[in-house]
Amino acid sequence: MPAFESIEDPEEVRPLMRLPFPPVQKSQILHCSYDYWHQKYRSSTLKSRIIPLSAPFLSYLREDGIVLPPETQATNSNYEDNTTSEGWDDDSQDSDPSLRFSEIHQQIKDTITELGGLVAPKLNWSAPKDATWINMKKNSMECATANDIYLLFKSSDFINHDLEHAFDDCAEDGPQQPQHINYVLVLRKWFKVNPSCEFRCFVRGRRLIGICQRDLNHFEFLFPLRDQIRDTIQRYFDGTLKGTFPDENFAFDIYLPEPYDQVRLVDINPWAPRTDPLLFSWLELLTMRLPPPLLGIPDSSPDPPLQFSSDEDTQDEGVEELEWKPEVRLVNKDDPEAYSFASPQYSAHKLPKDVVDASLGGESSMMDFARNWEKMVNGQLDMQHASDDEGSVEGNIPTTDI
Numbered sequence: 001m002p003a004f005e006s007i008e009d010p011e012e013v014r015p016l017m018r019l020p021f022p023p024v025q026k027s028q029i030l031h032c033s034y035d036y037w038h039q040k041y042r043s044s045t046l047k048s049r050i051i052p053l054s055a056p057f058l059s060y061l062r063e064d065g066i067v068l069p070p071e072t073q074a075t076n077s078n079y080e081d082n083t084t085s086e087g088w089d090d091d092s093q094d095s096d097p098s099l100r101f102s103e104i105h106q107q108i109k110d111t112i113t114e115l116g117g118l119v120a121p122k123l124n125w126s127a128p129k130d131a132t133w134i135n136m137k138k139n140s141m142e143c144a145t146a147n148d149i150y151l152l153f154k155s156s157d158f159i160n161h162d163l164e165h166a167f168d169d170c171a172e173d174g175p176q177q178p179q180h181i182n183y184v185l186v187l188r189k190w191f192k193v194n195p196s197c198e199f200r201c202f203v204r205g206r207r208l209i210g211i212c213q214r215d216l217n218h219f220e221f222l223f224p225l226r227d228q229i230r231d232t233i234q235r236y237f238d239g240t241l242k243g244t245f246p247d248e249n250f251a252f253d254i255y256l257p258e259p260y261d262q263v264r265l266v267d268i269n270p271w272a273p274r275t276d277p278l279l280f281s282w283l284e285l286l287t288m289r290l291p292p293p294l295l296g297i298p299d300s301s302p303d304p305p306l307q308f309s310s311d312e313d314t315q316d317e318g319v320e321e322l323e324w325k326p327e328v329r330l331v332n333k334d335d336p337e338a339y340s341f342a343s344p345q346y347s348a349h350k351l352p353k354d355v356v357d358a359s360l361g362g363e364s365s366m367m368d369f370a371r372n373w374e375k376m377v378n379g380q381l382d383m384q385h386a387s388d389d390e391g392s393v394e395g396n397i398p399t400t401d402i
């Protein structure tokens, strides 16, 4: 998902780029592509199908304007997926763009049927969450037809970001690393998502360091479940991702429905400004003090781990390994704005002025800011524990099978 969607002036972005981020390499972006990790973690992912996309299909997505195939498609055996224009009738293509990618069009229709008639679509990295206003089913990504998908995709800046800006601000890898993007359409079987069950989890140096809600509403019933949520996610991370995901630093999204004992992996995101830190800030995540590195971390990664030095600066000898647990951050009752970093839905990572000023002032002012921020956060957490039931969402919202 594009990080700076709502920041119009690129000058506003620059201070964020000065945070102590390790350089993001193209391979890290590729490791977060759905088709890269889905097979590896299939047993814990949402039910989904992956359709490789052809050049004509990608050209259609990139074209200006929205021309949808007719709902009842005229079949014409001359028009198969083909990159040459020989024998094509341009008028027919204009009225039915799917004639340029008829196999894929049919595959999409068949897959929607196979998945029960409703799907949530995404491209390699992003879902068209910003375009739900245009969907027949308002404010939803629920798609019942191929045309629903095309309409969402062609209206979405997030999809456009995947197509045109996937490697923005990335460093080159070594020549042995693949750099080419094989675009895919991901169709996930639709289910009624309970937003209180969605969490984003942050991993630094192969250690789970933070967990937070993805939805910015307050769910009072989550507060007593905090330990259970942390333990279940930690167990899942230790048993599944920790030793097998090729990068040391990343974020992953999970769905954790009642009774909070089984994790569904929804997405893996790069450790980069483009990933929304939600209830954390990148400054916190990057500078959070951690115990010294664990010994004997299993690493069955097929690729050599990337070399980052960020942990060396932020290990705290005083922090006891056994006592240390990742922080679970939930939205407080009174107002999500209690966290000044909480961004409104799909806005970019606009930073509070304090952070911008701190980052402009170099390393020492950033550390000052981090220390002050830590104190402030501790104060907020105390307030959180004191919150009562008033004004909270009642109970849990039922979900369907996934």
Ligand SMILES: Nc1ncnc2c1ncn2[C@@H]1O[C@H](COP(=O)(O)OP(=O)(O)OP(=O)(O)O)[C@@H](O)[C@H]1O
Binding pocket: 001, 046, 119, 120, 122, 125, 126, 127, 128, 129, 141, 158, 188, 189, 190, 191, 192, 193, 198, 214, 253, 266, 267, 269, 276
């Ligand atoms: N199978 C599904 N059925 C219904 N809704 C879904 C399904 N899968 C995902 N969603 C919804 O779509 C949202 C976005 O999905 P996903 O995280 O894959 O997109 P994304 O573009 O990578 O998001 P982000 O940019 O925040 O990482 C999820 O938070 C969830 O609410």
